Amino acid sequence: MSSATKPRVRFAPSPTGYLHVGGARTALFNWLYARRECGTFILRVEDTDVERNRPELVDGILASLRWLGLQWDEGPIFQSQRMELYSAAARRVLDAGHAYWCFCAPSSYAGADAAPQEEPDDGAATPATAAPAKPARKSACGCRNLSAGQQAAERAAGKSPAIRFAVPRTGTTRFDDAVFGPREVANEELEDFVLLRSTSVPTYQLGAVVDDIDMRITHVIRGADHLSNTPKQVLLYRALGTEPPAFAHVPLILGPDRSRMSKRHGATSVASYEEEGFLPEAFRNFLALLGWAPGGDVELLSTGEMIEKFSLPGVSRTNAVFDRGKLEWFNQQYLQKLPLDELLPPVERVLRRAGIWRDEWATGAGREWLARTVDLIRPRTRLLPDFAGWARAFFSDEFGYDDAARAKFWKEPRLAEWFPKLADGYAAQPEWNHDACDKTLRDLAAAENVKAGVLINATRVAILGVAVAPPLFDSMVALGRDRVVRRLRAALSHLG
RNA sequence: GGCGCCAUGGUGCAACGGCUAGCACAUCACCCUUUCAAGGUGGAAAUGCGGGUUCGAUUCCCGCUGGCGCUACCA
Secondary structure (H helix, E strand, C coil): CCHHHCCEEEECCCCCCCCEHHHHHHHHHHHHHHHHCCCEEEEEECCCCCCCCCHHHHHHHHHHHHHCCCCCCEEEEEHHHCHHHHHHHHHHHHHCCCEEEECCCHHHCCCCCCCCCCCCCCCCCCCCCCCCCCCCCCCCCHHHHCCHHHHHHHHHCCCCCEEEECCCCCCEEEEEECCCEEEEEEHHHCCCCEEECCCCCECHHHHHHHHHHHCCCCEEEEEHHHHHHHHHHHHHHHHCCCCCCEEEEECCEECCCCCECCHHHCCCEHHHHHHHCCCHHHHHHHHHCCCECCCCCCCCCCHHHHHHHCCHHHECCCCEECCHHHHHHHHHHHHHHCCHHHHHHHHHHHHHHCCCCCHHHCCHHHHHHHHHHHHHHHHHCCCHHHHHCCCHHHCCCCCCCCHHHHHHHCCCCCHHHHHHHHHHHHHHCCCCCHHHHHHHHHHHHHHHCCCHHHHHHHHHHHHHCCCCCCCHHHHHHHHCHHHHHHHHHHHHHHCC
């Protein structure tokens, strides 16, 4: 494949909020496609909406993209820095006769037949003659047929016009969508959309098309919410003298109630999932399977497998519901299977944040101890913060005793005499390993005529503060003799 | 309202006319087990409704219903 035919795709977020899960998945699919086809992944920031635009949010979006491992090859390119490009393009469309100056105020545009919400009620300022009792076209606006003189008059009256695309009144517009198949719409269904606002700021339609042409985008992979707008853009491409690129619209991600995912469904930004302690690999794997399946029954996919198997036709047309439970399962799987040296850095960050990190764990024997301990703990973790949560006692001497655990395993009153004896036994134990610790405890249990389990469970709470933890004697080895002995004695004052 | 898209268990995906509709999450039970997880085994659970086409429909067509999207000088 020559470089001229290698695909160029782009992800084009607008900085009106954080990177949300839907956008992240769109970015992921673009990235996967680019990697799969050895193409180029471009990042473009669509920040033309001066009203809602929040420049300070850009960094957060880029950070989330990097966190997910979606590195872009070109950009970020900011639309706000190339405004001349858009107005020039609008002029060209105008000169070619495919657009016209519209002097209607946004609110009174004759074609605005149905604003998103309510319905105005006024004597419509439509063309002269009586309404033909026919189509009541959305694109009908008197401005389309204004003479030069009339335009001059409007300008003289102080009105600043917008440039509106003149959608053909007849015919159909068609295009192929890689996931939705061939599409065809009657032009009469399309309204004369604005290209350039009266403020000279381009609309999304203009900006996106002009940039996609300028950046030589070959495949537009974006949310299905743009499917209905695509015919307009196809028309615009042609008016600009270019054939449109390939399109691929991916289904939307919905909340549990099947409505569009929003804040009221809980966390929607990828930053919040990073914050909560999800691993980027797990989050990405989960996202990839929302609206796409590699075929077969595989779910856990490495980056390489994901890239190798990704295909646009394999993308579903059905909207997907974001299932947090499954996300957590993915995270648990990755927590379990990630190579230890890849897991250690994020664990270190969690421990640092909790204020219990110790530098001796950075290298040498300390590092080895950390690795073994993390490996011991991880089968019972679901999120990264668990390491500083229930497993805190492995890393810090400052931990509390879980009330439920005490209630369940510290019922036996004779523990008050057994803990000291056990502590003495461990202090005197010649070797410090799993079997020795096991034997010491069982010997005491036999001598005191109590089931070993009672002592084991009580001891776990004494040295770790929790009931849910790794096997006791492995935990003891990880903690070391001093801590075990000390905690056994300290627990005495916390018994009923 | 208009136009469009979508429709398999609670959820995510398989089955792209042809075995008893499969896998995973969640759920229930059991096994394992010193706790709790993990893991293993098994159970319950779906083709929205109605018409067609066909020897045969989850699959193709139509209608309905439902959900979603677009219908902005938002993206």
